[in-house]
Amino acid sequence: MLFSASIFIPEKPKFFNLTRSEKLSYFSFGAILLYGLALFLIEHLLDHKLPQYFYYPVTIPLAVQIISATIRLKEFENLNGHFEGTISFKEDSLIINEIGYKYAELENLVVYGNSFSGEKTKNYRYGPMYGNGIENLISFNHNETKIEKHFQLNSERHLDELQNTLIHIISEEKIPFKREYLNFINEEHRSYILFEFLIGKLITEKKIEFNEGFRLIKFNSNKEAQEFKTKYCN
Numbered sequence: 001m002l003f004s005a006s007i008f009i010p011e012k013p014k015f016f017n018l019t020r021s022e023k024l025s026y027f028s029f030g031a032i033l034l035y036g037l038a039l040f041l042i043e044h045l046l047d048h049k050l051p052q053y054f055y056y057p058v059t060i061p062l063a064v065q066i067i068s069a070t071i072r073l074k075e076f077e078n079l080n081g082h083f084e085g086t087i088s089f090k091e092d093s094l095i096i097n098e099i100g101y102k103y104a105e106l107e108n109l110v111v112y113g114n115s116f117s118g119e120k121t122k123n124y125r126y127g128p129m130y131g132n133g134i135e136n137l138i139s140f141n142h143n144e145t146k147i148e149k150h151f152q153l154n155s156e157r158h159l160d161e162l163q164n165t166l167i168h169i170i171s172e173e174k175i176p177f178k179r180e181y182l183n184f185i186n187e188e189h190r191s192y193i194l195f196e197f198l199i200g201k202l203i204t205e206k207k208i209e210f211n212e213g214f215r216l217i218k219f220n221s222n223k224e225a226q227e228f229k230t231k232y233c234n
Contacts (some may be wrong), residue, residue, distance in 0.1 A: 150187035
């Protein structure tokens with residue numbers, strides 16, 4: 001087995017499906033606004049000067065704001081779904097819940113795998129700090145039936161395993177080559193030696209032009225780029 005992952009079944013999130021830090025943050029912020037508005041109305045509209053100790057309760061929601069900010073540093077996004085079954089890439093076939101699909105029989109194949117559990121979200125100021133690695137998808141047609149599955153990558157290493165598996169399958173032509181399959185490989189892994197070997201092989205077999213292949217690779221240095229040119233540019 002080259003690669004295996006858990007299948008994720010998305011579910012429609014419930015209304016106001018917030019994480020713990022988000023609930024605390026919004027609640028405390030709302031409390032500050034409402035309490036501050038009440039004090040403002042009393043002092044300015046009713047023209048009644050309140051004693052200073054009336055302002056002390058504001059420190060409570062402020063403290064809750066600090067607590068919410070602390071919680072989010074180790075918080076993951078809500079799953080909004082459940083795991084059921086597995087998806088596996090083997091040498092000659094894709095296995096979904098023990099049902100095999102030969103690579104050569106797959107049509108309109110799309111693989112998106114660039115999200116892993118523990119990856120930082122784009123919530124820089126509020127909300128959960130980490131994602132669950134469930135924004136990955138495989139979709140294809142088989143015998144006129146469309147099959148689409150989400151799956152989880154549980155670590156950055158798991159992501160590497162998927163990318164290396166995809167490069168292997170394409171390189172060994174387990175599935176008939178199509179130019180769009182190269183899009184399955186993300187930007188980071190285009191700097192890996194395995195991807196460089198794949199592009200070199202495709203250029204040698206005249207399946208892609210040199211200039212196109214050269215642009216796809218993310219070389220780590222000018223020396224590597226020049227060595228690739230010397231080897232594959234005729």
